[in-house]
Amino acid sequence: MIVKTNTIPPLFLQQLESLSHRLPPHHEKYGEVIRKYRMHAAGYAGEKSLLYPFRYINSPHAIFFDLRLRDSIQHYFQMDALLLTPTCCIIFEVKNISGTIYFDPHFQQLIRKDTNQETSLPDPLSQVKRQKQHLSHWFISNHFYHIPIETVVVVTNQSSVIQAPSTHNDAYNQVVRVENLLGKIEGILGRHQEKKLSNKQLTNIKKSLLDQHTDYCPTIMKMFHLKEDDLCKGIACPQCHHKSMYRKNGKWNCIKCDTTSKTAHVAGIKDYALLIGHSATNAALRDFLKIESRHLMLRILHGLHLPQTGAQKNRMYSLAPFLSRNHEFPRTIRDS
Numbered sequence: 221m222i223v224k225t226n227t228i229p230p231l232f233l234q235q236l237e238s239l240s241h242r243l244p245p246h247h248e249k250y251g252e253v254i255r256k257y258r259m260h261a262a263g264y265a266g267e268k269s270l271l272y273p274f275r276y277i278n279s280p281h282a283i284f285f286d287l288r289l290r291d292s293i294q295h296y297f298q299m300d301a302l303l304l305t306p307t308c309c310i311i312f313e314v315k316n317i318s319g320t321i322y323f324d325p326h327f328q329q330l331i332r333k334d335t336n337q338e339t340s341l342p343d344p345l346s347q348v349k350r351q352k353q354h355l356s357h358w359f360i361s362n363h364f365y366h367i368p369i370e371t372v373v374v375v376t377n378q379s380s381v382i383q384a385p386s387t388h389n390d391a392y393n394q395v396v397r398v399e400n401l402l403g404k405i406e407g408i409l410g411r412h413q414e415k416k417l418s419n420k421q422l423t424n425i426k427k428s429l430l431d432q433h434t435d436y437c438p439t440i441m442k443m444f445h446l447k448e449d450d451l452c453k454g455i456a457c458p459q460c461h462h463k464s465m466y467r468k469n470g471k472w473n474c475i476k477c478d479t480t481s482k483t484a485h486v487a488g489i490k491d492y493a494l495l496i497g498h499s500a501t502n503a504a505l506r507d508f509l510k511i512e513s514r515h516l517m518l519r520i521l522h523g524l525h526l527p528q529t530g531a532q533k534n535r536m537y538s539l540a541p542f543l544s545r546n547h548e549f550p551r552t553i554r555d556s
C-alpha cells in the first residue's frame with residue numbers, strides 16, 4: 221500500500237521547472253538552471269518507475285516516496301523511497317543515469333562514462349549507508365526500537381551499463397536494476413521472517429513518518445543568485461508559454477497564439493509562491509503577473525479563498541495552499 225505517493229513532483233523540482241520557464245534563455249544562469257532541472261526531472265522519472273514492481277509485493281507493507289525527515293542531531297535526511305513491513309524496512313536510493321556507471325569502492329564515487337567524457341558523482345552506496353544511520357537515529361529518537369534496516373540502490377535507466385570490481389560486495393549485494401527489483405525485495409523479506417512490529421506500532425510509525433515529513437523548498441532565487449527582475453513577468457499562456465495574457469470577456473487571452481484560459485492566473489500565482497515568497501500583497505502579485513487593475517487582482521485573490529492577515533494595502537495573502545499537495549483551487553473568477 222502506498223502511503224505517501226509520488227504522483228505530484230517534489231516541490232524543488234516544481235521550483236526548478238517554474239524557474240526554467242520564467243528565466244529568459246539568454247540569462248547567464250539559464251544553462252545551470254536547465255541542467256539542474258533535467259537532473260532532478262530524470263531522478264523523479266526514475267522514482268516513478270518503482271511504482272510497477274512495488275505493485276506486486278505480496279506481504280503487508282507501507283510505501284513512502286520522497287520522505288524528508290529531521291534526525292536526532294537536527295539535520296534533514298531524504299530517502300527516495302522507504303518500504304516498511306512488520307519484519308523490517310528497506311531504503312531505496314534511485315539512480316536514473318545513462319551510460320556506463322562504475323561503482324568505485326576505493327574513492328567511494330560513482331564514475332559515469334559517456335561517449336566522450338567521464339564524470340564523478342556521489343556514491344549511492346555511501347548515500348544509502350548514511351540514510352540508514354539517520355533513519356536508525358530517527359527510529360530511536362521516536363521510541364521505535366529493533367527495526368532492521370536494509371538498503372537498496374535501484375538503477376532505473378534501462379540503457380545504463382553497471383560495472384563494479386568483483387571484490388565490491390556492497391555493490392553486488394545492494395545494487396539492482398529496476399526490472400529485478402521485485403525479486404530483490406522478496407529475497408530481503410524472505411531473510412526477515414521474525415515479526416518486529418505490531419499493527420499498532422506500524423500505524424504509529426506511519427503516522428510519525430507522515431507528520432514529520434518536510435518538503436524541501438529552498439529560497440531558489442538566492443540559491444542561483446537571482447533577483448525578481450531577472451524573471452519574465454506576466455501570466456503565461458498554457459499553450460505557447462508566452463507571458464503576456466490579457467483579460468477580455470472573462471478569460472485570459474494570449475497575445476501571441478490566441479489561446480484562451482479561465483485559469484491561467486493560478487499557475488502564475490503558483491510561480492510566485494515557488495520562486496518569490498510564500499505570502500504576498502495585492503501590489504506584489506500585480507507587479508509579478510503584470511495585472512494593472514487592483515480590483516481585478518482583488519477579485520482573483522478573493523476567488524481563491526486564501527488565508528490573509530493585515531488590512532487595506534498591507535493585507536498579506538498566504539500562498540501556502542499553492543505549495544500543498546492536496547489543495548484544489550476554485551477554477552474561475554467573477555469578472556463583475
Ligand SMILES: [Zn+2]
Binds near residue numbers: 458459460462479
Ligand atoms: Zn499562447
